[in-house]
Amino acid sequence: MLFFSFFKTLTQQTVTVELKNDISIRGTLKSVDQYLNIKLDDIVVLDELKYPHLSSVKNVFIRGSVVRYVHLPPDKVDRGLLEDACRREAMAQKGKAA
């Protein structure tokens, strides 16, 4: 659930989502859910000529399972915080397992 929460903090930021079929879509992150499905607003497709079908589309719902990367604005990511949270979650998991 860590990354779900993490993505929730990034709503309203401009991100680029790269899909497993190589399409890259840039837009404003509107929402994310437990499967890391992503909703983007005001989208721009990089390399539009190659992917003409999205020309009349303004916002998209992307299924989490087909996402390869999400490019994030570096200044909006608190890496220390993320590392901390990761350790915390790992500890919690360990505690549960024991």
Add this chain to the structure above:
Amino acid sequence: MENLSLNDPPPSSPQRQPNAVLPGVPSQGPPQLPPQMFTTAAQLLDLTDKKLLLVLRDGRKIFGILRSWDQFANLVLTETRERYFVSIPGSTSTDALSATASKDAPTLSANTSLSTSTLPRNMYCDIPRGTYLVRGENVLLLGEVDLDRDDDPPPGYELGDVEEVFRLHRAIELEKKRKDKIRARKIGQLWGGEIEGSGEVLF
């Protein structure tokens, strides 16, 4: 289905923690949004009964009206039209394409039609397909169609004859399938044994 609206207060949790996963840290951004905003249901609810573009994992593009869905993104679309796109490269590259095609597979007659045109052309066509029920795992993305821009052809593309576009599309798909098969066989020889699922074209 639960009748939640986005304006409802969050479920009766004792005064929501500022940040459940990163405790003790004031959360950034707009975390005060109700948690039901961040569900599959909320995301798809806005798209219901709207004209959408559905892209499937096998590359199909389907325009239709979203009527029903569930948490796995299993979808029902009605009044669908499947849109085909073909790009025919200019004369030099078409010759190259047909030359390789005839060298590798002399019987591939479908490709000969590609060499008849000399100018690069981009065409699309729509074919009505009725109602679709799509299993969620095959969904790549769902896009809301901007109705103001809906009637404009995609930039750089022109509406082509259905028969012709369909035929060219099929020829290109066959060619791609053939290449994928060769690649899969080579990989199989290199690594020993076929890779699982390599026979079908995904995405």
